[in-house]
Every structure is written in C-alpha cells, then in structure tokens.
Amino acid sequence: MAKRSFRHEARTFAVLFEIMEFPTALRQLIHVPQNVAIFSHRNPDGDAIGSSLAMRHYLELFGHNVHVLFPSEYPEEFEALPGAGEILIWDLQPEECKQVINKKNLLIFLDFNALDRIDKLGDYVRDLPVQRIMIDHHLYPDSIADFVFSEPLASSTCELVYEFIVGLGDRDKINPNTVGKCIYTGLVTDTGSFRHATNSNVFRIAADLVERGMDDTGVQDMIFNSNREKNLRLLGHCLSNRMEFYPEFKTAMIWLSRKDYEQFDIQRGDTEGVVNYLLSVKDIRIAAFIHNQPTVVKLSLRSKGNIDVQEICKKHFKGGGHKNASGAYSHDSLKATIEKFKSILPEYKDRILAG
Secondary structure, three states, rough: EEEEEEEEEEOOOEEEEOHHHHHHHHHHHHOOEEEEEEEOOOOOOOOHHHHHHHHHHHHHOOOOEEEEEEOOOOHHHHHHHHOHHHHHOOOOOOOHHHHEEEEEEEEEEOOOHHHHHHHHHHHHOOOOOOEEEEEOOOOOOOOOOOOEEOOOOOOOOHHHHHHHHHHHHHHHHHHHHHHHHHHHHHHHHHOOOOOOOHHHHHHHHHHOOOOOOOHHHHHHHHOOOOOOOHOOOOOOOOHHHOOOEEEEHHHEEEOOHHHHHHOOOOOOOOOOOHHHHHOOOOOOOOEEEEEEEOEEEEEEEEOOOOOOOOHHHHHHHHHOOOOEEEEEOOOOOHHHHHHHHHHHHHHHHHHHHHH
C-alpha cells in the first residue's frame, strides 16, 4: 500500500506530498479520465459534503465521470452547494447506487477511515477489484485504500483536499465558485467558524480562496442563516427544558426523546450545533448531546482544551472521532445511556478539572 501523510510542526503545517512525491500511478489516476465514485459518511456534515463536491468539481476538469454517494441524506442548508442536488443517497436509491458503482474503476473515500462508516455502501464496495484513495483527518485509519492521505491534526478533510490539489500542481484548478466554495464550507463547519481545531494553514487557505473571488460571506450566510421557525423553537425547548449541568465535573448535557422528535418534527440536520451552546458557558469543559433516534441513542460530545472526548466515546460507547469532538451510538434506552454517561464522569474528574 502506498501511503502519504502530513507533518505537523510547531509553527507550520507542512505538506510532505509535494509534486515530486506523488507516485506516478496516483498522478495518472487523477490526471487521466477515470470512472470515479466519491463516498462520505452517514449523516454527512459540511466537511463531508464540501470535500466530496470539491473533489468532484476538481476531477471533472480532467474529464472524469464522477458520482458522489452518501449512505444517508444531508442537511438542507447545503443544498445550495454546486452539485449537491445530484448526490446519490443509498437509503433512498440503493439500486441506482449499485448500478453507478458497478461502472467505476476508482473509489475515493473522504472524511471517514473505516468502511463501516458508510454502512451498506461499505459492504457493497469492500471486495470490488478497483483502486481506492482515502483522504481523511480522523484517528486510527483502517487499511481500506491503495493511497492513504491521513492527518488527524488537520482541521478538516476540506483542508486536506485543498492540499491534495495543490500538491498535484493544480492550484489554478481551484475555481472560487465551485471547488473553492465547497472547500470553504468544510473549513467553516469543522472549525465552528474558525473558533476551534484551527492551524495557521487553515487561515492561509481561507485567504487564498477569498483572494480568488470566493464569496465567504455568502457561504457563511448559507450555513448559519437558513433556519426555519421550528429550529428556533426547538433550540428554545432544548435550552429551557432539556439542559442539565453537573458543575462538579464542569459538564453539561442536552437530551431529546422520541416524543421531542415527534413534537418538533425533527429532521436530519435540525439539531446540528445544539451541543455547542453548552460550551459557550464559561466553566463548562465537556458538553454532551444525547438524543433518541428511531433505532439507537446517539451521543455527540464536545470539549475544550486538552480534554479528550474521543477517548470517552471509544472506551465506553465504542465510538470515536476527534479529541475535542466525538460521537457514538448506544443500543440501550435513552435513560440508561444518560445514566451511563453520568456514571463515567468521576473517572475523568481530575483531567476535567485540570483542563
């Protein structure tokens, strides 16, 4: 397996795979037309959607036949991204997805590093005799691709896609209205508007995109100013009726039941960002959002500073993600899951208080 990665230094975020370091086979895969399928994870967020569409628009400049496929639907605020309406969804179109995949000779995995993150799509492509590229920033990648570009210290997969394109000598291919807009979407969403998980390279990329004519204000407006009335009422309900604080552990939680989902007609993406309101409280170091989905209970954990919520998710709930943003699923009841989460806090008390 050919593997390339990034190096993080104290004051720079330097790319190892510059033009001469790309294997000839990989350069040919990118610069010679192929039939390409791009995949990203279930419940796609701005980074998953942005990186996938950015890669699609970039590859199409070389004559590739490209399709983007997700296991499940994406939040409606991203419908304005160029090409979003053509994304294939396995949950809605499984047979069409199979027909498309069967014609592909190159698979690109973005913003995930294990095939179980794309559910039945992963099962379908697991043994296909085709070449694969993975670009991702999550911890502990599985060996699922021929060319692996993995850097957990990166802010987002969109950051890595930008560097991938530049490393191939194709900076001039970053059209501000297509590739650039999609990359910026991932930068903004995975850093919380540049409030966390940043590095100096993120700001250089953002500056380059703006200088090229990318409408940064328009992207921010698309992401953050597309709420409906029910979203604000749901947020009010969360903050008034479903918020709990555990000051001895500098932790707060919001939870939602199936009844809440019915009452507010909660759809995919409607709860995005709710957990971050907890971290806006001065002394809160860990924020948890625990909600009862149709078949599982989902946990989303966020933290400040040096507190590793990825460890909590992995050790206690078989989940994972990033140091300051991680998630998991539980097959226990909502009540049992909440009680389990609360019961493990004493184990981390010293680290939480140390910050």
